[in-house]
Amino acid sequence: MLASVATFAIEGIESLEVAVEIDMRRGLPVFTVVGLPDAGVREARERVRAALLNSGLEFPLQRLTANLAPASLRKAGPSFDLALAVAVLGGSGQVPREALTNYAVCGELSLSGALRPVHGALAVAFGARRAGYTKLLVPEENAGEAALVEGVEVLGVPSLDRIADLLRGRWQPAPARPRAPAARDSDDELDLADVRGQADAKRALEIAAGGGHSLLMVGPPGVGKTMLARRITSILPPPTFDEALEITHIHGVAGLSDGCLASRRPFRAPHHTISPAGLIGGGASPRPGEITLAHRGVLFMDELAEFSRAALEGLRQPLEDGCIEITRGQRTVSFPAEAMLIAACNSCPCARPRHECLCTEADRARYSRRLSGPLMDRMDLVCPLSTTPPLELAAGPGASSETSATVRARVSAARERQDERLNGCAAVSNATMDGAATRRHVGLGAAARSRLLEGHGRVPLSGRGRDRVLRLARTIADLGGRERVSAEDIDEALSFRLGASERVAA
Numbered sequence: 427m428l429a430s431v432a433t434f435a436i437e438g439i440e441s442l443e444v445a446v447e448i449d450m451r452r453g454l455p456v457f458t459v460v461g462l463p464d465a466g467v468r469e470a471r472e473r474v475r476a477a478l479l480n481s482g483l484e485f486p487l488q489r490l491t492a493n494l495a496p497a498s499l500r501k502a503g504p505s506f507d508l509a510l511a512v513a514v515l516g517g518s519g520q521v522p523r524e525a526l527t528n529y530a531v532c533g534e535l536s537l538s539g540a541l542r543p544v545h546g547a548l549a550v551a552f553g554a555r556r557a558g559y560t561k562l563l564v565p566e567e568n569a570g571e572a573a574l575v576e577g578v579e580v581l582g583v584p585s586l587d588r589i590a591d592l593l594r595g596r597w598q599p600a601p602a603r604p605r606a607p608a609a610r611d612s613d614d615e616l617d618l619a620d621v622r623g624q625a626d627a628k629r630a631l632e633i634a635a636g637g638g639h640s641l642l643m644v645g646p647p648g649v650g651k652t653m654l655a656r657r658i659t660s661i662l663p664p665p666t667f668d669e670a671l672e673i674t675h676i677h678g679v680a681g682l683s684d685g686c687l688a689s690r691r692p693f694r695a696p697h698h699t700i701s702p703a704g705l706i707g708g709g710a711s712p713r714p715g716e717i718t719l720a721h722r723g724v725l726f727m728d729e730l731a732e733f734s735r736a737a738l739e740g741l742r743q744p745l746e747d748g749c750i751e752i753t754r755g756q757r758t759v760s761f762p763a764e765a766m767l768i769a770a771c772n773s774c775p776c777a778r779p780r781h782e783c784l785c786t787e788a789d790r791a792r793y794s795r796r797l798s799g800p801l802m803d804r805m806d807l808v809c810p811l812s813t814t815p816p817l818e819l820a821a822g823p824g825a826s827s828e829t830s831a832t833v834r835a836r837v838s839a840a841r842e843r844q845d846e847r848l849n850g851c852a853a854v855s856n857a858t859m860d861g862a863a864t865r866r867h868v869g870l871g872a873a874a875r876s877r878l879l880e881g882h883g884r885v886p887l888s889g890r891g892r893d894r895v896l897r898l899a900r901t902i903a904d905l906g907g908r909e910r911v912s913a914e915d916i917d918e919a920l921s922f923r924l925g926a927s928e929r930v931a932a
């Protein structure tokens with residue numbers, strides 16, 4: 427007897443349809459799984475057998491061959507358990523075989539027959555809709571996440587015996603509803619007002635947030651670089667619905683989703699010992715790296731100069747293109763990577779103020795060389811920080827400092843202006859405009875134009891650097907509510923670029 431059930435395999439962050447076919451015939455009772463399964467999928471045979479028997483269903487004592495088609499696609503993980511068990515139920519006539527064609531299924535089985543949640547439920551639901559299925563059966567814990575996709579009826583099921591009842595038409599669960607976003611966690615308590623002084627750095631942070639620009643903070647230890655960077659998400663506007671779906675999709679595949687629609691932008695802060703594959707993505711079956719997990723949010727690289735050269739160089743292409751393609755064997759997967767880069771580092775290895783510095787010229791040059799010219803050229807803003815005066819540090823809470831909510835209001839208004847201007851364009855913020863969009867949307871008056879020409883004399887600018895100054899100036903004008911970019915906007919943008927070119931020249 428033959429039966430076939432539809433399920434999905436995750437490749438990169440996309441789900442691809444897999445047909446689980448089963449053939450049953452008389453012979454020695456063996457259960458073989460073919461179609462490029464990894465060790466985890468082959469183990470499913472034991473779980474399926476035990477789950478069926480412990481659910482009061484039959485495991486046929488016949489020769490069973492399961493094929494996972496297309497056989498060219500590598501299958502990994504436990505999410506094929508449910509499709510295999512349902513195929514056995516159909517093949518052995520325990521449920522009507524016609525009923526199987528209505529559903530796509532996905533889930534891991536425990537030996538008792540209960541269903542365990544799997545990674546990537548949202549990706550699976552997108553795959554089911556793309557493949558034309560109208561009903562998707564998933565473990566109950568995954569139902570809220572999968573139900574975020576419109577156009578597919580998601581049914582959350584607790585156990586294998588309930589699925590048998592459903593396919594026999596004896597039980598009809600209510601379609602799952604999307605789960606409400608999780609309550610905001612204690613991270614929310616981080617507020618920009620906690621940081622005393624550092625007006626320049628706060629301004630740089632606001633501009634970076636206003637247009638999605640990359641920012642490097644350079645300064646001695648303990649001045650508040652990490653503290654400032656960790657507050658960036660508090661001044662960013664919340665993600666739109668489509669952006670939240672993208673974030674939940676990626677985090678779901680990586681096993682980081684809590685099953686609800688993401689309510690805030692991701693903030694990823696990998697340690698500097700991370701491998702290039704961990705940062706950019708990779709592995710035998712490519713997994714998303716930190717830059718992809720930070721998509722639509724922030725990638726914070728603390729102690730930038732301590733990251734390996736290979737990791738830093740690997741970042742250059744995704745930072746420019748907003749996506750990364752990884753090829754392994756015959757297959758290429760593509761990961762989105764539109765993240766804001768915020769970085770921090772000391773000015774030299776001993777990290778003391780200039781007049782107390784113990785480093786030799788050679789030490790300093792070696793330290794600077796770790797941050798290659800091309801990487802520094804991609805930094806829109808470079809902001810030097812110095813120690814906050816003791817009187818300012820001693821000031822009480824709320825003294826003179828703006829709260830995150832006030833800054834966020836300005837950032838949100840600037841982002842709305844960009845959304846209107848960039849409507850119909852591929853860019854989502856000023857920082858992601860390409861060369862042509864930059865020239866079209868950055869309106870320069872005569873004064874601003876001549877100020878930029880003057881600037882070329884003071885700050886050595888590459889073609890990319892010039893475009894970056896224009897985009898930065900556009901964001902500064904958006905934050906100030908100005909339709910056209912003024913000469914002062916160009917001056918401020920150039921002042922933040924100066925740091926970048928100095929470090930490139932060092």
Ligand SMILES: Nc1ncnc2c1ncn2[C@@H]1O[C@H](COP(=O)(O)OP(=O)(O)OP(=O)(O)O)[C@@H](O)[C@H]1O
Binds near residue numbers: 653814
């Ligand atoms: N401007 C400031 N206002 C208030 N607190 C500050 C400020 N600067 C530093 N601090 C205090 O010092 C602590 C250390 O700051 P932080 O970790 O941000 O320093 P850093 O510049 O990242 O240092 P390092 O280069 O060693 O990583 C903070 O947690 C905070 O308590």
Ligand SMILES: [Mg+2]
Binds near residue numbers: 728
């Ligand atoms: Mg730090």
